Amino acid sequence: xxxxxxxxxxxxxxDTEVLHHVDGQIDDGEFIVIxxxxxxxxxxxxxxxxxxxxxxxxxxxxxEKVVNDLEPADRDIAMxxxxxxxxxxxxxxxxxAYGLKIRKVSKSEIDRRVEEAADILxxxxxxxxxxxxxxxxxxxxVAMGRAIVRDPQVFLFDEPLSNLDAKLRVQMRLEIRKxxxxxxxxxxxxxxxxxxxxxxGDRLMxxxxxxxxxxxxxIELYDRPETIxxxxxxxxxxxxxxxxTARGGALTLGNGxxxxxxxxxxxxxxxxxxxxxxxxxxxxxIKVRTELQEQLGAxxxxxxxLDGSDExxxxxxxxxxxxxxxxxxxxxxEQQNIHLFDPQTGKRINPx
Amino acid sequence: MVENRPLLNLLSHxxxxxxxxxxxxxxxxxxVAASHDAVRMTQAPIPMLPGPYFWENFxxxxxxxxxxxxxxxxxxxxxxxSLAMAMLIALGKIAISLLSAFAIVYFKFPFRMxxxxxxxxxLMLPVEVRILPTFEVVAxxxxxxxxxxxxxxxxxxxxxxxxxxxxFLTIPDEMLESARIDGAGPLRFFWDILVPLSRTxxxxxxxxxxxxxxxxxxxxxxxxxxTDMTTIVMSIKQMLEAAEQSxxxxxxxxxxxxxxxxxVFVVIxxxxxxxxxxxxxxx
Numbered sequence: 001x002x003x004x005x006x007x008x009x010x011x012x013x014x015d016t017e018v019l020h021h022v023d024g025q026i027d028d029g030e031f032i033v034i035x036x037x038x039x040x041x042x043x044x045x046x047x048x049x050x051x052x053x054x055x056x057x058x059x060x061x062x063x064e065k066v067v068n069d070l071e072p073a074d075r076d077i078a079m080x081x082x083x084x085x086x087x088x089x090x091x092x093x094x095x096x097a098y099g100l101k102i103r104k105v106s107k108s109e110i111d112r113r114v115e116e117a118a119d120i121l122x123x124x125x126x127x128x129x130x131x132x133x134x135x136x137x138x139x140x141x142v143a144m145g146r147a148i149v150r151d152p153q154v155f156l157f158d159e160p161l162s163n164l165d166a167k168l169r170v171q172m173r174l175e176i177r178k179x180x181x182x183x184x185x186x187x188x189x190x191x192x193x194x195x196x197x198x199x200x201g202d203r204l205m206x207x208x209x210x211x212x213x214x215x216x217x218x219i220e221l222y223d224r225p226e227t228i229x230x231x232x233x234x235x236x237x238x239x240x241x242x243x244x245t246a247r248g249g250a251l252t253l254g255n256g257x258x259x260x261x262x263x264x265x266x267x268x269x270x271x272x273x274x275x276x277x278x279x280x281x282x283x284x285x286i287k288v289r290t291e292l293q294e295q296l297g298a299x300x301x302x303x304x305x306l307d308g309s310d311e312x313x314x315x316x317x318x319x320x321x322x323x324x325x326x327x328x329x330x331x332x333x334e335q336q337n338i339h340l341f342d343p344q345t346g347k348r349i350n351p352x
Numbered sequence: 353m354v355e356n357r358p359l360l361n362l363l364s365h366x367x368x369x370x371x372x373x374x375x376x377x378x379x380x381x382x383x384v385a386a387s388h389d390a391v392r393m394t395q396a397p398i399p400m401l402p403g404p405y406f407w408e409n410f411x412x413x414x415x416x417x418x419x420x421x422x423x424x425x426x427x428x429x430x431x432x433x434s435l436a437m438a439m440l441i442a443l444g445k446i447a448i449s450l451l452s453a454f455a456i457v458y459f460k461f462p463f464r465m466x467x468x469x470x471x472x473x474x475l476m477l478p479v480e481v482r483i484l485p486t487f488e489v490v491a492x493x494x495x496x497x498x499x500x501x502x503x504x505x506x507x508x509x510x511x512x513x514x515x516x517x518x519x520f521l522t523i524p525d526e527m528l529e530s531a532r533i534d535g536a537g538p539l540r541f542f543w544d545i546l547v548p549l550s551r552t553x554x555x556x557x558x559x560x561x562x563x564x565x566x567x568x569x570x571x572x573x574x575x576x577x578x579t580d581m582t583t584i585v586m587s588i589k590q591m592l593e594a595a596e597q598s599x600x601x602x603x604x605x606x607x608x609x610x611x612x613x614x615x616v617f618v619v620i621x622x623x624x625x626x627x628x629x630x631x632x633x634x635x
Binding site for chain 1: 524526527529530531532533534535536540544545548549551
């Protein structure tokens with residue numbers, strides 16, 4: 001078990017910098033999810049920790065040791081790949097044992113560890129099969145088994161669930177979480193799926209364009225997103241953003257509606273409101289002209305525009321709601337659920 | 353396709369049978385000629401049905417002096433020479449191409465693509481083109497009349513290198529990364545992962561290269577002067593010209609028949625892997 005420290009980590013390919021001064025402290029036994037859109041550098045960051053990509057500048061430490069120049073094999077890590085990367089010509093048992101065999105672990109110890117891991121993952125009946133004879137979910141388990149038998153200080157997961165179907169993904173997600181809690185191994189998990197990120201991580205690192213936007217617990221990210229990007233990325237459906245002008249303790253929306261808020265200097269502001277935080281209210285300030293609705297069973301998503309402007313708004317209402325297109329509905333919200341952002345910097349503005 | 357047209361069936365069978373007959377006729381004639389005595393083979397018309405001397409010819413060809421009245425090595429010796437040469441060429445080509453493809457695909461070194469193209473343009477230089485300088489080199493190295501001289505100049509293979517390169521390129525990068533995390537060094541990765549994954553391709557190449565080596569004619573003709581080192585393919589031609597008498601067709605045809613056996617055996621033994629190796633794309 002070990003902590004991981006990322007210190008001013010930079011990755012550049014030639015002149016193109018893809019990761020900019022990434023800092024982070026990961027505690028022993030913590031499950032960290034790195035999340036972000038494709039091309040944000042999350043896989044690169046993970047592969048740098050694994051030792052598959054070189055470090056341009058900055059330091060990576062596992063435990064007390066700086067590992068920048070260590071070979072992947074010497075870092076005491078195990079990695080689960082997106083396509084599992086199982087050796088197709090070896091049986092499940094050989095796949096799991098290969099790393100131990102190279103490390104010259106004794107035959108009996110290898111057998112013991114492989115069988116123990118196989119029991120944990122419930123793949124014992126498949127030990128003598130080849131990977132191609134297994135289903136996607138079983139291959140996924142074997143890939144995890146290969147990581148477990150090594151008994152490493154750190155697990156690294158590179159989008160391990162993205163090749164599975166939706167139902168299996170939810171199931172494996174829970175199993176990975178349970179397994180990690182049981183083994184207590186420090187883990188870094190990369191995904192682009194924010195639901196996966198929210199459910200798995202003790203803490204989330206949101207990356208965008210090579211910058212860390214925010215690093216915190218899922219609830220922190222949901223309740224107090226530090227940037228517009230995080231606000232829009234975390235939560236589904238994503239947050240509504242409305243342009244507004246702050247003046248004299250009130251916000252004026254694009255359509256002229258006034259909202260009293262105990263906040264703000266006089267400036268252009270972006271008002272963020274989550275779809276689930278909009279409450280039907282006859283006297284509410286947000287008037288929405290509905291366009292269409294999506295019935296999800298447990299709740300209904302109303303899509304529309306702010307009345308008198310063309311800004312898109314999504315509202316999530318519990319249960320079944322019927323609204324014919326073109327109706328105007330009014331919504332209110334609670335003061336604690338609003339988010340204000342600076343349109344220039346994209347940063348959160350905290351009400352004074 | 354589900355079709356039921358008796359006439360079409362009949363026609364396709366006729367075409368197939370005709371094709372087989374055309375291909376098989378020379379082999380049949382070889383077989384028939386190998387089973388008659390020398391005198392019968394000089395009379396016209398040549399026989400189309402097997403005669404009674406097959407085993408006699410077989411024994412004389414394989415263990416006797418072969419052609420009577422000439423100094424030729426016994427045919428078993430030639431078979432052995434041919435086998436040694438074909439095996440050395442096939443295995444040598446595979447070993448060298450595997451290693452060079454491994455270097456070109458998995459290692460970063462200066463002028464990597466330069467080396468690749470250098471290997472590639474040797475396709476334009478088959479033995480026939482460079483035969484004099486090659487002969488000079490082999491003679492200077494004292495490799496005339498040896499298995500090394502027969503095989504080494506033919507071992508470098510751009511085609512096989514290129515093919516293995518393509519095979520290695522289809523193996524996902526994660527396989528290498530995963531092996532690195534497992535602690536496998538380059539050679540370990542090569543032996544434990546790459547070679548087993550290229551198994552079918554190696555088999556397919558082996559078949560092709562074995563036959564290529566077996567059928568070599570010009571090169572062995574040039575560098576072997578010792579009758580003990582002659583290969584079977586070149587000896588057939590020599591037998592025709594050797595004696596100042598009418599050709600002994602029964603012996604010559606028996607030799608040809610014997611020369612066909614090893615390649616046929618290799619193809620039959622490797623057939624399944626051969627087809628897999630040329631068609632399989634899934635890794």
